[in-house]
Amino acid sequence: MELPVQRYRVTRADLVRYAGASGDFNPIHWSESTAVKVGLPGVIAHGMFTMALVGRAVTTWAGRPDAVVEYGVRFTRPVEVPDTEEGTEIEVSAVAKDTDDPALVRLDLTATCLGVKVLAQAKAIIKRP
Amino acid sequence: MGLDQSFAGRSYPPSAPYQVGREKIREFARAIGATDAASHDPEAARALGHADVIAPPTFPIALSMADSAQIVGDPALGVDYSRVVHGDQKFVYTRPVVAGDELVCVSTIESINARVGNDFLTIRSEIGTSAGEPVVKVWTMYVVRGEEG
Numbered sequence: 001m002e003l004p005v006q007r008y009r010v011t012r013a014d015l016v017r018y019a020g021a022s023g024d025f026n027p028i029h030w031s032e033s034t035a036v037k038v039g040l041p042g043v044i045a046h047g048m049f050t051m052a053l054v055g056r057a058v059t060t061w062a063g064r065p066d067a068v069v070e071y072g073v074r075f076t077r078p079v080e081v082p083d084t085e086e087g088t089e090i091e092v093s094a095v096a097k098d099t100d101d102p103a104l105v106r107l108d109l110t111a112t113c114l115g116v117k118v119l120a121q122a123k124a125i126i127k128r129p
Numbered sequence: 130m131g132l133d134q135s136f137a138g139r140s141y142p143p144s145a146p147y148q149v150g151r152e153k154i155r156e157f158a159r160a161i162g163a164t165d166a167a168s169h170d171p172e173a174a175r176a177l178g179h180a181d182v183i184a185p186p187t188f189p190i191a192l193s194m195a196d197s198a199q200i201v202g203d204p205a206l207g208v209d210y211s212r213v214v215h216g217d218q219k220f221v222y223t224r225p226v227v228a229g230d231e232l233v234c235v236s237t238i239e240s241i242n243a244r245v246g247n248d249f250l251t252i253r254s255e256i257g258t259s260a261g262e263p264v265v266k267v268w269t270m271y272v273v274r275g276e277e278g
Contacts, residue, residue: 008162021160022191038211047215048194052161052187059186065165065225066177068186072219072268121217 003094003107006057010045010079011087018049032083044078050090050118051075054111057092061107062126069104070125073111077118088113103128132248132273134241136206144196144234146259151228154184161185174227181228188226190218193254193267196234200252201271206238208250208273216249217270223263231259239268246275 015029024046027034035043051073059065081087094107109122151171158168163185166173174182201208226232239253254267 014160014162017160021157023195048187048190048218049161051218052163052185055186056161056163059163059165064177065163065167065185066179066183068220068222068225070219070221071186072217074217075215 001096003061003096006060006092008053008056008090008092009087010049010053010081010090011085012043012081012083014087015043015045015049015081018046018052022046022048024048040078040080042080042082045081047075047078050079050111053090054092054109054119054122055124057094058107058109058124058126061094061096061129063129067127067129068124069127071123073109073122074120075118076120077113077116079113079118090118099125105129131243131275132206132208132241132250134243136238137241138238140235140237141196141199141203144192147192147232147234149184149226149228149230149232151182154182154188154226154228157188157191158185161187171228179225179227183228184226186220186222186225189220189254189256189265189267192232192234192256193236193252193269196236196254197252197269200236200238200250208271212274214272214274215269216272217251217268219268221266221268223265226256226264230264232256232264233259248273248275 091112093110097106099106105128107124111119234256236254239251242249251270256265257263
């Protein structure tokens, strides 16, 4: 079963707020000159911020934030966040599948930015809503 | 030069106890835009059977990443942090993190593999209460890019 697509806007301000909340102050997530110096196209989102947004989609679909049993992703492409008011957008979709345990559902997750997949092997196991 | 694979299996000393505050959970939830009532309102969390507000699923990274700094920064292991990329991330929950928890994190190098000039360093961080109740296991895989890459 395909679940309703979730979309999240990401701006530089979001990255600064996430840096403070998570304690990850790596400058590639807020300093253009540092990002460019290490070969990135520009400031990129924390992989963990992208994972947190996809986690939001998971708890939205699950209907409660304590339903997640397992959650894993592979980071395949950076999410570049331009210094504009609109920033960029991450789109999250999922296919729900039965598991051997009737109380649990597996979500095969897809996250894209500008049409390009940014995660691989992204899945969550949630308690059946 | 690759990482010394004999470090696999090595555990590091436990973190200092981390006091999970209600406002920290709310701050983290706001930072990721999570509006779940149980992450903001203690009454809503209690209605789900929790003592206080519960953290969003990726919150434990704040503890595990700080704790694995002692591995990534271990001079004997010699990781060049400027070449580190976050590869994989996984959480397996016994229960959500709840405001009021006092948590301790113990990190272990689960594996070190070399492939096509890069090293793959997998750290397992086991987070539980200081009373010994398991809460969440966190796996973080870092890619340490080779000199040529």
